[in-house]
Amino acid sequence: MSASLEKGINALTQQVDSTVAAFFTSCVHCGMCAEACLFYTETGNPAATPIHKTEPLRRIWKSEYTLQGRIGKALGLTAKVDEALLSEWETLVYDNCTLCGRCSMVCPMGLDIALLIRKTREGMAAAGHAPEGLIGATTRAITIGSPMGVKLPALMAQIKHVEKDSGLKIPLDVEGAEYMLLLSSMEIMNFPEFISAIAKIFSKANVSWTISTQAFEATNSGIQIGVTDIAAELVQRIVDAAEKLKVKTVISPECGHAYMAIRWDGPNLIGKPFTFKVRHILEVLDELRKDGRLKITGKEKQRLTYHDPCQVSRRGGVIDQPRNLIDLFAENFVEMPDHGKMGWCCGAGGGVSSNERADEVRLKAFQRKKDQLDEIKPDAIISACSNCRINLEDGLEENNMEIPLLSLTETLAEHLAD
Template sequence: MSEGTLPLLETEGGRFGIKKPQQRYDLQGDMPDAERVETAMRHFVRDFGAVAATYMESCIHCGICAEACPFYVQTGDPKYSPIWKIEPFKQAYKREVGPFAIFMRALNLKRKVTLKELEDWQELIFDSCTTCGRCTLICPMGIDIASLVGLARHGMHKAGLVPHELWATAERGEREGSPLGATPDVFADRVEWMGDENDVEMHMNLDQADVLVTLSSIEIQKYPQAIAHMAKLLNHMGMSWTFRTDGYEATNFGLLSGNADWQKDMSMKLINAAIACKAQLLLLPECGHAYSAMRWSGANIYGKPLPFKVRHISEFLGEHIADGSIRVKQGLNTTVTYHDPCQVARRGGAIEAPRVVLQALGAEIHEMKENRGMNWCCGGGGGVYSNHRADPLRYKAFQIKMRQVEETEADMLLTSCSNCRITFDDGQAHFHWDKTAHSLLEAVVDNLAD
């Protein structure tokens, strides 16, 4: 069975195996309308700390963030302005806990948010926001709008107001251990299959290893060669490493759906597995939101500093190519453009490592006009790809990415995020485009020196 025979996670059962509803089922639970609103607002208020409150008070309504958002740029619709996406969140703050809240309530200067507004708001924080952070980077007041959207999703989840497919995917992750059906048994089978097919030694469930290797559901189900690539790389380096069936799934749909409890459960599986095998390093796969969930939130979830390092695979490649422990040939003799994944580059700061890798491989790099921290999002992150109803809007946003790539006139497109890759694959099929996004890890493994 070759990789090309695998489905694009888009089957008769629906995207990610979640059946598309005949009508919109975007309410979870049976609570009365008034209770939904009250629950959402209560949890909005609960998430207000000093930092969020400062953000709420800092906006000068300049509108600069709008031009940073692909959904606004492609539609021209002011409702897609990033700062407008947190308006109900802002209303809750001003009415309930802001410095003038008592007057706002007494004089009814800030009316209560309605259920209809919250239902409509789903589109703004779940369908038309990838939490890419481009608006955050450009805001002259330093407002982290992307983080505020993430906090707002917490309240929406508590009120049962998450888009159906996103909620169902996250719930499956909590129930089965993987949002896309890559259960421990499925994962073990795929590891064995990739080991046999590629004649590579696999290390599974070792009691002790220096490196715990994790993967994303998209890689396991759609791009399983990533399993072999990880094994080949670490074997080449002579490292002590392992996959573990009690901690392998790096994708965290709890984070994307706004369910903090599910987010913690998914993260703790990796943390506990790394501790169990005494790992010194938890190696994250080509997945942007896996990087955000563990690299920058893992210690907060654990409640103390993690007893191991956390690195994205692109950081790992750049570091060890630079120190000579990964030896590569200059075999990538072509023009290459690199798509910076938002959560890895802009939100995470891992910007130069991929370029170290590409230079070592002998690539002629054609940078996109907007690159590194200011690169445009592919439009599918933040759970947006999960929501069928977001497809028309997402395709509009993707057209920016297409123009960026084409303007470079590069022969090859590389990235280090499987979620970006599947968004590119989907956009390629939708627009009958002739560009394919390839894996940075794959490029390295294909050019390992003997």
């Protein structure tokens, strides 16, 4: 129990690099990021303006890393970071931001505001200003191995079910397998169909794969709460397992931030490049498609749309793959008005779903997605992130809308030719 303002300030001081400095120097307070953020557009709360959320980090940058700020600090003029500021900003940084990065795509000055908020969280967490829910999830991730408290026996039980239902063997701890599949707790507990879908597709496509019993959890609360050390520890578990099994590629499952954590942040968190590749499941499936290893039968007549998980699409670069795959089985596919890299967040990423305090604002923010859906009226929504799925289902239910949520991998598996 040793979080302190001093540690928070130190953490923020560590976060400043040339990108942060260039970003803050360039901001002209034009306010366009507000219009890109569903926490502003749906609530009208001006404090939810993305750039405003970065204020603690901005103050540290200004007072420690700029000439005028240093002079101002010496004269007692430059604004300081104190407890009151961090308390006030806690809900802005954690509850009112999903790190979806839409603001980063809109900012005319090119600020990666989501990155700045992500960095701000480092200071908030170190100063003891992370939300209760995220602290709990993070603690469980470290101590139990999963933010939802899913332990190995639970996974084993689900695997047993899947094996029984599908008649397929789920390979565990197979050394030298080509792919090592990670799973999110949510998939294990809520969507075990995902496991059987993978098993089905991989078995048809003759893919060598495995699940590690040592590190099967894909999610990383560390990057959501904003503690590099913890995030690195969680990544290291996967790295150790992958290296032990000598796999060629680690597969991130249908989870947005898990992909961000292992694919893009991972090597940087542990400070060395991976010896294996990391791919999102959709990337792997699209490769199989390209190689002609996916035999699809039957077309879906429903009006389908695809919800882009922010960390997979905009922040992750997996944008074309889901569309290629959907094309295989969908006859009536329709895009949302803003999609791909400009898609709107479900409202629950970036740790918001683990943070009960944010429930109210999360459901308000869902209005954006609802409006998008109202515009195209799909029969079903496909996505590639369990967290998005859960939240979309929650939001739809709240709004008395009955649109089923589908996993892309699962839907694809259903259309596999025998």
